[in-house]
Amino acid sequence: MNHFQRKRGVLHAEAVPVEELARAYGTPLYVYSTATLTRHWKVLHRSLAGLDHLVCYAVKANSNLAVLSLFARLGSGFDIVSGGELYRVLKAGGHPGKVVFSGVGKRDDEVAFALESGVKVLNVESAPELARISIVARRMGLRAPVALRVNPDVDPKTHPYISTGLSENKFGVSVDEARRLYALAAQDPALEVRGVACHIGSQITTVRPFLDAIARVLSLVKDLGKQGIRLGHVDVGGGLGITYADEEPPHPDEYGRAIKKALSRFDGEVMLEPGRVLVGNAGVLVTRVLHVKESGRKVFVVVDAAMNDLVRPSYYDAHHEIEPAGAPRKDAEEIVCDVVGPICESSDFLARKRRMPRPVRGDLLVVRSAGAYGFAMSSNYNSRPRAAEVLVDGDGARLARRRETYADLVRGETPEPEAERFRTPRR
Numbered sequence: 001m002n003h004f005q006r007k008r009g010v011l012h013a014e015a016v017p018v019e020e021l022a023r024a025y026g027t028p029l030y031v032y033s034t035a036t037l038t039r040h041w042k043v044l045h046r047s048l049a050g051l052d053h054l055v056c057y058a059v060k061a062n063s064n065l066a067v068l069s070l071f072a073r074l075g076s077g078f079d080i081v082s083g084g085e086l087y088r089v090l091k092a093g094g095h096p097g098k099v100v101f102s103g104v105g106k107r108d109d110e111v112a113f114a115l116e117s118g119v120k121v122l123n124v125e126s127a128p129e130l131a132r133i134s135i136v137a138r139r140m141g142l143r144a145p146v147a148l149r150v151n152p153d154v155d156p157k158t159h160p161y162i163s164t165g166l167s168e169n170k171f172g173v174s175v176d177e178a179r180r181l182y183a184l185a186a187q188d189p190a191l192e193v194r195g196v197a198c199h200i201g202s203q204i205t206t207v208r209p210f211l212d213a214i215a216r217v218l219s220l221v222k223d224l225g226k227q228g229i230r231l232g233h234v235d236v237g238g239g240l241g242i243t244y245a246d247e248e249p250p251h252p253d254e255y256g257r258a259i260k261k262a263l264s265r266f267d268g269e270v271m272l273e274p275g276r277v278l279v280g281n282a283g284v285l286v287t288r289v290l291h292v293k294e295s296g297r298k299v300f301v302v303v304d305a306a307m308n309d310l311v312r313p314s315y316y317d318a319h320h321e322i323e324p325a326g327a328p329r330k331d332a333e334e335i336v337c338d339v340v341g342p343i344c345e346s347s348d349f350l351a352r353k354r355r356m357p358r359p360v361r362g363d364l365l366v367v368r369s370a371g372a373y374g375f376a377m378s379s380n381y382n383s384r385p386r387a388a389e390v391l392v393d394g395d396g397a398r399l400a401r402r403r404e405t406y407a408d409l410v411r412g413e414t415p416e417p418e419a420e421r422f423r424t425p426r427r
C-alpha cells in the first residue's frame, strides 16, 4: 500500500496534488510520503512481534536526513556501509547503539569512528578485515563488537549485480571459514563476538532463499554453541523485493512471519536490514516533458530528469512505471516511446518502448517506485545539480533537501591560489 493515488484523475501524494509540488519546488523532484514510510516500517516491525528483534533500516537505499529521522523516531536501528552513512544517522538523531556497520572494506578511520560512536556491531566480511579491526580497537584501548557476515551460498534469483549470497560474490565468508574465524575472534581480547549476519541479495521476490540462508546460519550457530561460542544475535540482512511492474513479492507481513517462525527457537536477538521494501514505493520522481521528438519511426519523450537523477533503468535495465501527474488527456493518442533525459549517453533513458498517452511539452510525468536507490545513487554527471527532495505529510509538504545550485557544483573545487599543495617529502 502506498499513498500515491489518483483523486479525480489527478495524482496525489497523500492529500497533495503532485502538480502543486512540482510548481512549488521545481523539477526534477523526488517526493516521499511520510504515511507510506511509517506504515512500511511499522508493518515489518509488527510482523516480528513477540520476537526479540531490531529493524535496522539500510541507509544506502535512501539516506535523506528527514527519512532517517522519521525512522529514528519510530525506534529504528540502521544498517550502514560507510563513515558517511554513520555521520548521517547520527545527524538525524539515530541511536548509535542500534547501528550495524556492514561492508567488505572499511577504512581504519571508519572503524575508529564507528567504535568511538559506540555502534552496536561491525559485520566482518573477511579474515584480513577481522585482523585489521582488532588492531584499530587495540590501539584505541577498546573492544570491537563483531559479527561475521556469512555467505551462505544460496541463489537469491535476482539481477546478478545485486546478488550477494553466492560463493562467487565478493561478500562475506563461507560457513567453514566463519567457524575458524569465530574461534580466532573468541580468543582475541580486542574483539567481542556478538552475533552472525548474512545478506543474500536485493529485490528478492520469494521467501525460500531467505529461509535456506537462515537454515545454514542456524546450523553454524548450533555448532559454535557446542564449542562454547554463544552468538547473541542473528542478522538476516535485507533484500525483500517490491512491485515495480508485475513482480509479486511476499507481503512484508508474510516475510516477517516466515522469518519469525524460522528463528523462533533461536535464543537471542533477530536483526533485519531492510532497505528497498521500506522506501521503494514511498517515493516518486517527478519530471517535466521538454520535447516530444520524432526520429524516423521512433518517438522520444525528452524529459528534464536523467540517468544522473535515477540510474536504475540504465544500470540494471530496471523497470519503473511512468504516468502523467495530471488527469489523462481525453483525446491523446497512445504512443510507444522512449522516455529519455538530456545526458549525452545512449543509456540515458528512464523507459524504453513504453506505451503511454502522447504528452506535450510542459506535461509532468511521475516515475514510480523511485524511493529506493533513486536519489541515493544520483550524481552530478554532466554538471547537473541534484534534484530537490520533499517529504509530504497529510496535506502539507516540507523540503527535505533543497535543489542544488550551480554554485554547489563547484563548491570544494578550490580556486588556485588557496589550493592545497602536496609536496613530495625530501629524501
Ligand SMILES: Cc1ncc(COP(=O)(O)O)c(C=O)c1O
Pocket (backbone or CB within 6 Å): 058, 061, 079, 102, 103, 164, 199, 201, 202, 203, 237, 238, 239, 240, 273, 274, 275, 276, 277
Ligand atoms: C549488507 C546489506 N544489508 C542490507 C541491504 C539492503 O538491501 P535491500 O534494499 O534489498 O533491502 C543491502 C543491499 O542489498 C546490503 O548490502
Ligand SMILES: N[C@@H](CCCC[NH3+])C(=O)O
Pocket (backbone or CB within 6 Å): 060, 162, 202, 203, 312, 316, 372, 373, 377
Ligand atoms: N542499487 C540496487 C540495489 C543494491 C543493493 C545494495 N546492496 C538497486 O537499485 O536495485
